Amino acid sequence: ETGVTQTPRHLVMGMTNKKSLKCEQHLGHNAMYWYKQSAKKPLELMFVYNFKEQTENNSVPSRFSPECPNSSHLFLHLHTLQPEDSALYLCASSQDPPGQQETQYFGPGTRLLVL
Amino acid sequence: GQNIDQPTEMTATEGAIVQINCTYQTSGFNGLFWYQQHAGEAPTFLSYNVLDGLEEKGRFSSFLSRSKGYSYLLLKELQMKDSASYLCAVRDSNYQLIWGAGTKLIIKP
Numbered sequence: 001e002t003g004v005t006q007t008p009r010h011l012v013m014g015m016t017n018k019k020s021l022k023c024e025q026h027l028g029h030n031a032m033y034w035y036k037q038s039a040k041k042p043l044e045l046m047f048v049y050n051f052k053e054q055t056e057n058n059s060v061p062s063r064f065s066p067e068c069p070n071s072s073h074l075f076l077h078l079h080t081l082q083p084e085d086s087a088l089y090l091c092a093s094s095q096d097p098p099g100q101q102e103t104q105y106f107g108p109g110t111r112l113l114v115l
Numbered sequence: 116g117q118n119i120d121q122p123t124e125m126t127a128t129e130g131a132i133v134q135i136n137c138t139y140q141t142s143g144f145n146g147l148f149w150y151q152q153h154a155g156e157a158p159t160f161l162s163y164n165v166l167d168g169l170e171e172k173g174r175f176s177s178f179l180s181r182s183k184g185y186s187y188l189l190l191k192e193l194q195m196k197d198s199a200s201y202l203c204a205v206r207d208s209n210y211q212l213i214w215g216a217g218t219k220l221i222i223k224p
Binding site: 004040041042043045056090096097098103104105106107108109111 | 119155156157158159160163202204206210211212213214215216217
């Protein structure tokens with residue numbers, strides 16, 4: 001139990017659908033992250049929120065839209081996705097600025113398949 | 116650019132020892148992390164190194180050489196449950212985590 005939950009765990013959607021991924025952290029952290037994980041590739045950082053403010057957007061296509069209503073909740077809104085967007089989407093949280101050994105804690109991910 | 120290299124896949128035998136290497140080139144260095152990720156599950160934190168040397172935690176140890184840009188994760192007395200992917204990540208000068216692609220470890224009886 002990592003203290004970070006994600007729903008849904010699995011999602012199949014067509015290219016014209018609109019769906020949302022949800023993440024919640026119970027660790028009292030003030031920073032939250034969305035990552036994309038594709039097979040045999042490094043984790044790709046998509047978005048970072050710190051104190052509810054977006055601090056980084058790594059050139060992510062506009063068909064991905066994040067929302068962070070408070071420091072415990074993070075959403076990723078999806079619309080008109082492409083098949084190459086099929087991947088595992090991981091949410092993480094951390095304390096920012098980090099103490100020396102402090103790191104990010106991950107949720108179990110949402111396995112997304114775009115048809 | 117920033118880069119983390121680790122082998123794609125390794126195979127080892129139950130009860131044996133395995134060493135997973137990680138080399139890095141990053142903009143600054145503020146620590147190196149190892150994570151374990153079982154298939155379909157969240158990556159979970161294993162170890163942290165910021166100074167040169169060996170950090171031991173039960174059956175797992177992690178080594179760092181900052182001058183060589185090199186780390187390894189050593190797993191002893193391998194168990195079947197150690198079958199997983201092992202991710203190496205470096206925190207750069209901006210305190211961002213730079214990730215390797217992970218090493219899939221297969222344990223055979």
